[in-house]
Amino acid sequence: MQFRQVQATLHSWFGIVVLWSVFLIFFTGSIAYFRTEINLWSKPENFLYLKASPSSLESAQVAYDYLNTHAPDAKRWRVNLATSRMPFNTLEWQDQTSKYHKLQDPNTGLILTEGRESLGGDFFFKLHYSLYPLPDVVGRTLVVIVGGLFLIALITGIFTHKKIIKDFFVFRSFKGQRTLLDLHHITGVVTLPFYLIMAFTGVMIFFYLLMPMGIHQQYGENGIKKFYSEIQYSNVPKPAEDSGIQLKEFSIFSRQLPQQGSNGAVLEKFEVKNPNTAEALITFDYGYNKLITFNNPQFIFAANTGKNLSSERNLHPVAQISSATYGIHLGYYASQWMRWMLASLGLIGCIMLVAGALLWQRKRIKQHNKLSYTVVSYLNYFTFLGLPLATAMYFLANRILLASLEHRVQYELFIFFMSWIGILVIPMLVKMQKAIVLAFILTAFILWMTVFSPIFLSPQAFIFNTLRHQQWSVAGVDLVFIFIATGYIFACYYFRKIKMREVAK
Incomplete structure (x- = not known):
């Protein structure tokens, strides 16, 4: 087997093993760039x-x-x-x-x-790095393992595509598998530096979970705090x-x-x-x-x-590398426009992951492997359509649950996870193609409801009022919801158009 074929095999299997987890991590990480604005938006009584x-x-x-x-x-x-x-x-x-x-x-x-009691945007930040509400150490360990495997998938992907720059300028629409391949190439090239840096720095931040023996040997059993104190200051x-x-x-x-x-x-x-x-x-x-x-x-x-x-x-090179690793990944240096750019790169990369998963799924059709095709199609539906729908439901729950409700945070989380799991009922009741269209429409409807429900429940949080009072941080969240909901309607139309062309052929 040639070198490039080995890389292609590694890219496919390392990619598919962690693909759905990586989508969760980068999707929530992209949202977390605006967790401060979401935290403010989630408490309309304070407006x-x-x-x-x-x-x-x-x-x-x-x-x-x-x-x-x-x-x-x-x-x-x-x-x-x-x-x-x-x-x-x-x-x-x-x-x-x-x-x-x-x-x-x-x-x-x-x-x-x-x-009102709410985790707001902090929920997505915690879900991003520790798979909240899993125990902290367990969640972080899983995230760093996934990040390491994804880093291998990225590097092998570079070797797999020998015409990676040339393919960047090629996009064939309405061509089925070729369209997915072109979309995977284009979004992959655009986001490759971002994803490489974020995957690498993410693994480096939690290095002590993968290689704990050095810290234990030098600083004792629970020496991570001593290590970070020493790496921050020459003298405390x-x-x-x-x-x-x-x-x-x-x-x-x-x-x-x-x-x-x-x-x-x-x-x-x-x-x-x-x-x-x-x-x-x-x-x-x-x-x-x-x-x-x-x-x-x-x-x-x-x-x-x-x-x-x-x-x-501590200005030692090792200390500076550690500090820069955290700084690059967390993006505290980023201005408003740069946060938009970083979040956009994260979401464009999510499109790359979706295209890659659908490519793998289509290959299973050609191989007539019904079991793997069914499993992957449900995982794709659950992750790529279920997670955005559950996110929309989380935001809607923030608006419709009573502000005085006890254990309100737990109810918001319950609605998020039950919505995510519950979306699997749709493809069980109707064909997958109709289920996809329904998921698009339902997510768009939930986002529109989130924007307009404050008319009756908390008028001060209604988008017309926040715009009128120039409360841009709050109004910006609702405007993004409107933009995404509109995009989902267009995506629904595009998906139906693709299927109509396939039927015509």
Whole structure:
């Protein structure tokens, strides 16, 4: 067997083994680029408080004062400050018994308690990297194994297509298997750099799950935290003197902080470890503007004296590679237009996966292998049509479930997974071709319902009102739903046109 034939075989089998899992990972990862906007969209009761945010230092002052009053004995505070994407402070703290997560109006200091309980966009982020709600270690291990196999499928795919550049400029429509092959080539070439980088960095981030022995040998059984602490700082800052236990006023720190970091970014978050103890430290982090690595401007103070502590970033090449790996994959550096580009590449790559799966399915027809054809056709339907439908149902559930419903998050997740599994009933009742058309129509209908249901349930969240008040982050989510629903209707029409041509032949 020739080298290229070996690569083609590896590409086919490694690809088909992980294809459906990869679709889930990249589909949810693409959505997760906008999880902040989705988080805001998912709590329409808070839209009444949407207004221009104060400066980042003023927002930090409001959050600091609230936590020092209401959570003085917490183990730590974490605060993400209000931005144009999320115009509320996000407060997190932990005491001896519980963890707390609250939204705060940075203008008034008011804690927003009326918002409905929802994971919002965080659900897709968790599903992307840990297959939530699986146990964290199990989910991450499965994701990194799938990522490694997919990386092999990508590399072998490069060797398989010897005319990869030439084929990029060829697309034969309405030609059945040739059309799928051309679509697979074109979308593959467009997204190849993106998918290679994301698959590689994703595997590198969770390297310790595939190769844990080095970490265990050097740092002990649970040494991953020690490893990341060492790789981030050359020396970990600590209070150098007995400084009492009372936190200093916020103005002591703000006077020592610049309005902008060295990269032009503003203050984005701060964290206080062991507040109101002798070991209290406060860390201020500026944004990742134009920075791929995690070496963003940072200032660390002894929280009880206001003394600026020296903290040297670890600039060793290995530390820089690790930091860049995280930065590239998570995309914190990305501006608004770049997030759109990254998400679009992720979804275009999903089209590549769909075309590849349908190619494999058609080859099973030629080989008259009914069992593998049936299994693959149902898996394709379940994944490529079921996951978008379940996603649409998740968003609709956010709008139609009562805001005061207890265990509301669990109901949203139940609706998501039951919708996903339930779609398999459709091809059991009707022929697969009709089932595909019905899935397109049903998904489009659910998205339209999601957009227009607030007319009766939460008028402040209706798209006409959010557009009128220039609440672009919120309105943008609904506009995307309208665009996708319209695209699904066109896809339905295109699919029927293809089938009519096949019947005519």
